Amino acid sequence: MKNPNELYQQLYDTYGPQNWWPADGRFEMITGAILVQNTNWKNVEKAMAQVKPWLEPETLIDMPAEQLQQLIRPSGFFRMKEERLKAFLRWFKSYDFDFRNLEQLETKQFRKELLEIKGVGPETADSILLYGFERPVFVIDAYTQRIMKRLGYPFPMPYEEARTYFESRLTEDxxxxxxxxxxFVMHAKNHCRKKPLCENCPLEDVCMKQID
Ligand code: SF4
Structure with missing residues (x-):
């Protein structure tokens, strides 16, 4: 079985550099990380296009709930996500809506505070830390769990264990x-879908095909 470094190389050789996260700026990235919960990126893009003219934390925090809900409606679960966005914004306000203040936080403390915000789970928190603040935390999502399991690694596993699995085997980079x-996202979209397209899959030679 390939180690995670070799596995990455095989994916990279297939798909090339992905230049993630798809967002213009940090606040857009964070908003996207909250809106993408329980949906796909296409729906988030539609919501982001609608909310973009108002995409300032100071503006969104004062926006009436119904107005914000309508703007983010295409991302689904819009009432819940409106509440989650506002919860994040209230926390961000305690740092004067200033990213420089967040940058001062040590990663462990930063992660702890993010996880204390209602509706921010480990995947969202780690996405914000990694893509928004360049912190070395490995993001685990359902695609990661699915692909690793099918390949034959001891997945799925609880979030923190999965994160440690990668972080302990990769250079902190x-x-x-x-x-x-x-x-992983690219591979899940192209081949390792819920119903996998194994033909011509770039990982077929190393896959145990442990498909439910
Ligand atoms: S061979 Fe099939 S199950 Fe294995 S990684 Fe590729 S698409 Fe997924």
Whole structure:
């Protein structure tokens, strides 16, 4: 079985650099990370296109709930996500809406505070830390769990164990962590879908095909 470094190389050789996260700026990145919960990126793009003219934390925090809900409606679960965005914004306000203040936070403390925000789970928190603040935390999502399991690794596993699985086997390297996660997303879209397209899959030679 390939080690995670070799596995990354095989994905990279297939898909090339992914240049993630798809966003113009940090606040857009964070908003996208909250809106993408329980949906796909296409729906987030539609919501982002609608919310973009108002995409300033000071503006969104004062926006009436119904107005914000309508703007983000295409991302689904829009009432819940409106509440989650506002919860993040209230926390961000305690740092004067200033990213420089967040940059002062040590990663462990930063992660702890993000996880204390209602509706911010480990995947969202780690996406924000990695893609928004260049912190070396490996993001685990359902695609990662699915692909690793099918390949024959001891997955799925609880979030923190999965994160440690990668972090303990890879060099602490932010660009690598960013691109690796993006490669998994790419592979899940192109081949390792819910119903996998194994024909011509670039990982077929190393895959145990442990498909449910
Ligand atoms: S061979 Fe099939 S199950 Fe294995 S990684 Fe490729 S698409 Fe997924």
């Amino acid at each position: 932010v660009p690598l962590y960013k691109d690796y996660h993006a490669q």
